[in-house]
Amino acid sequence: MAQVSLKNIRKVYPNGYEAVVPTSFNIADGEFVVLVGPSGCGKSTLLRMIAGLEDITVGELSIGDRNVNHVDPADRDIAMVFQNYALYPHMTVRKNIGYGLKNRKTAASDIEAKVQDAAKMLNLTEFLDRKPSQLSGGQRQRVAMGRAVVRDPALFLFDEPLSNLDAKLRHQMRIEIKALQRRLGVTSIYVTHDQVEAMTMADRIIVLNTGRIEQIGTPTEIYHRPASTFVASFMGAPPMNLLNAESADGRVHLGGDMSVAASTADGPVIWGIRPEDIEIDPTGDIPFTVDIVEELGAHRLLHGQLNGQDLTIHVSKDVVVSAGPIRISINLDAVVLFNPETGLAL
Amino acid sequence: MKRAGFATRWLPILLLLPQLAIIAVFFYWPAAHAVQSSFYLEDPFGFGSSFVGFDNYTHLAGNSEYGRIAKFTLLFTVLVTFFSLALALLLAVKADNVIRGAKAYRTLLMWVYAVAPPVAGFIGLLMFNQSWGPLAELAKSIGWDFKLGVNFGDTATAMVLVSVWKQVPVNFIFFLSGLQSIPKSVREAALIDAKSSFRRFWDVTFPLLAPTGFFLLIINITYALFDTFGVVDVLVKGEPGNNPMTLVYKVYVDGFRGNDIGGSSAQSVILMVLVLALTVFQFRLVERRIHYT
């Protein structure tokens, strides 16, 4: 078990491209942290630097209380699960799981016992003598997990481990991985571009964009109090509604009679509201025209325009709506204001 | 380079050493030596040599025999390349069509790949044997008195035939694999769009096969220029005399038998330039090829 600390970690490639700007954060012992962001945001580079697969240009990395900047990946006491699983295709499941232990000169009987334990934990016992090519996608994923678990590491690293699975399996594995991590209590860093995975699995989320941290926080904080328009539109499906408005006399006018207080100078602002923080309200202040109703079973999404800008409203399945003019009201507590120049929350 | 390559210093050098040592001694040294001696006139008895500049090259340019051999080599290359590609394409298209016996046909049409060129030449000698060879008999029956090794045209015919026989399998293998890599969906789309199989071949299959064809064109030219050495050597029975020969064979005859090291080296250098030009051309095509796939 270990805490992880990054101090001003920076990555510049030989061609001069800065993949990660100086970045610092700490991860507590046993915590499950998700690095999320669009492709090319530097999340994988960051993870690979922690793993030791990529050199750290500047900065200090420690796992436990040990500085590991120049420690070989095999000696960092970590385990990693790869996107394409990276199973050794010519080895059986048993050998795949045990290979790392074998290289650490663990006694054969110990290896067998540990492999058996891991296999039992992951329901792989009956597949131990198969080769990866004889397994389904989900089973391969489990073998990759087994290879990580068996090492009993201080830190788990996951590099988009579920992105090769179909939606149903992905959902199931999400729960399994989270449960496993809870049971083992191992500090974990999980990289994904899927915001649903980030929201459901993380103790804390780190949102990255173009090599820099946009926000660090619990899923609730990230979702309800996004630190920037980037986080607001990246996290949540559908994303937060972002609308342009003017601030005058310390207030931002949203529509109808509704307005929120703004501690900013007069001028343009962006205000954001989650689709589920808007209600249909026959007595509401704001007129709204529904163009399209998107039927999603458990709920509906209403797409339309407010003050000439796109707006999406989330209503439960019990609310029957058809296209046409309606009236809405907005949960003012949920409104977030952003600076339109910097994109940062006010 | 893999992104997570090993940083060990001495191991890669150790791994590269055998390869580099061998090519230094048996490739770069000889190649440099060939270029160097092409500017020297060597005493036939091995008593030193003198620098003669471009004399060996200008001598070649004015040499009518060299010109004749170059012309023959060109004709030979064109004929061998054309016939072995055309025949192989025909057979590959047919082999791709049939379902029954496909595997047997494939085996029967490709095994000659493993026959050495001089052995192919040897079989040619037998086939055209003047007293009993089946092909010589066949020629006789239509009034053609086939004289292998004596008549220039007859020997040239045999050379082309044997070289084509030996080269068809390679082309067949590549064409067939090219045909089989055309996606099934594309074939099915063509089946719906065009009724005539002839149209389908020219409009869909042939263009998709063009990259393979370009690649094979270079392979075949290289084959006709260099790899046919064994065929030529056996069919002329080691007696160049009036017989047709290719440029590579001339290098060998002049240098190894005639001891004209300088002249032979100059010929080598000319061939090197020719091959380099071909290879550069090929790389261009390979680049284009990528766009196809």
Place this chain on the structure above:
Amino acid sequence: MTDTTSTPIAKRPLKWTHVMDHLILILGALFMLVPLLMVLQTTTTTDLETIKNGPEFVIGDQFDDNFMSAMFQASGFSGENTGLRMLMNSLILGIGFALGKIVIGMMAAYALVYFRLRFATLAFWLIFTTLLLPLEVRILPSYEVAQKLGLLNTYTGLIVPLIASATATFFFRQFFRSVPEELVEAARIDGAGPVKFFIDILVPLSQTMIAAMFIIMFVFGWNQYLWPTMVTTEEGMFTLVRGIKQLTQDLEGTNIPEYGRANMLALIAILPPVLVVIFFQSWFVKGLTESDK
């Protein structure tokens, strides 16, 4: 249950084009096969029979005699170049060449793909330039080098200079590059160093590729003609393919040429590589057609 007699399956009409396809393929197969059958037939009859009647559709009873004389009777003056001896030399050349190529090529390719190396680009170009110039164009200077190093009439001289090109290295480089990046990363986390990764992971992964390369290189080495002709002058060092020329000369010079023995030797020169290619067809085709990508 449906009654099959009441709903007979419509018989597919015999298609004209299908018959044509098979006809062309059969003709093609015969074109390839007939010369070999002729050689085969003449190994079963006496030389006099062959000279008198040429090849016939009869299988004679002289196969054993011809085989024995081909294997154990020497054709030269030294008495050393029996068929058996040449067969052994051919095997040494074929296997030695294939193994040497594969081992050296794999090592170099591993160094180029998996290591951070300062002069990697230089090494790459030094190695891959050798693909540009075939041995034929630098044959004389190569001979001189072999002579200077005292390698004439040695197995080293026979095999090593032929290895001085990068075909296998190129092939393995392409293959290694197609191996997923994550495999080496997973191995590093699993505590495997460069040597362990190579032996535990990369070599087992390359099994099929090694087999394909071995077949192609074995055939290539076995079929070498020009280089063995130059570098081996002692009859005890002749390979079967190198010995072909002597066979043709023997056939020319005598009153009753020993067709049975000579053709048997040609057959022995043909069969091993042909059988290898036929039996390991799928590997061989894969190796051949993928090496150009």
